[in-house]
Amino acid sequence: MNGAHMTGGDQRYAGRLRILHWVIAVLVLATWPLGLMIGFVKDDVKLDFYLVHESLGFLVLWLMLVRIGARLTSQAPRVEAPVAEKAAAHAVHGLLYVFLIVMPVSGFLATNAHGFPLNWFGLVTVWSPIGKAPDIAFTLSAIHAWSAWILLALFALHFAAVVFHHVIRRDATLYRIL
Template identity: 40%
Template sequence: MSLKNTAERWGSVSQLLHWTIAVLILAIGTVGLVMGELPRSPKWFWVYTLHKSLGLTVLALVLVRIAWRLYAGACPPVPGTPRWQARLASLTHAAIYGLILAMPLSGWLYDSASGLRPFRWFGLAEVPKLSPPNEALAGAMHSTHELLFWVLLALVAGHAGAALYHHFIRRDATLARMLPRGWIATPTRSPPEDSA
């Protein structure tokens, strides 16, 4: 498999970054949904630190992914994809990238403005504050962080649904080419070809 993207499939670097970020976002979202219910204890601080550390990891990885995409190019839509679907996919991808950047930044700004003690990324390095304590900013960033999560969740659900639609209904290689070769078979398209 090629490291770089080709006209037929996403390269191994793009695949690795895509699925790593997806799994981390799933983990962060799960932790984020349950951590508010935890009592204030040493475990609470550990869970919050884990949530923040994973969030900053995703921020770094999405910057790497954007740089890699600029370098390696994007895999074009599969032949026969209607223009409106290709355009919608491009807009969805751009929105997802923007949200994956904005979410950790809003969380980092919330943490900074809330006046909490500095945290260490996975216990290894102290994370600098982006703002002095500011209650109004902290409240706004907390609300923004939560809103961005739900918007991202809706877009990711649509993105996954579109991949499944392409695999099971349109029966093309859209999903298969974002997975390592041989993980799933590319469906055989039945004539007549759907041009909708």
């Protein structure tokens, strides 16, 4: 592990941030394809797919809020890198955070607007801030769908940067989040 891009004890993110990063990543990597598959499953299991997709998405929302709080109260590892590279990394990370909030919020509101309350994992019905609102349901669904594709593109950029740093540069960037 080459520590050229990091200094002293500032080599890794705080443990809570590392855990939240990976838990959210796994949840998104499960939730995203579930949402995509809903349009292709038979009607007798479609509601089950919706239940799991929506419940996982709502969990992502709350974990992201916790992650934002943890990030605001934690010191980030110091990194020495060209200004443009730092700017690109900050932009992609910032947009990931934005879309990891926009996507579940728009999905939750779209579900409500279509007239279906969120029944979180079949355990608790979550209060709907808007109730049934067919006039905005399509717009919220479109925001949710576009957010999903934008999030996928951001994930691809993020993953490409990980591969670049780990395989090409052979620096310790990946180890900051492990």
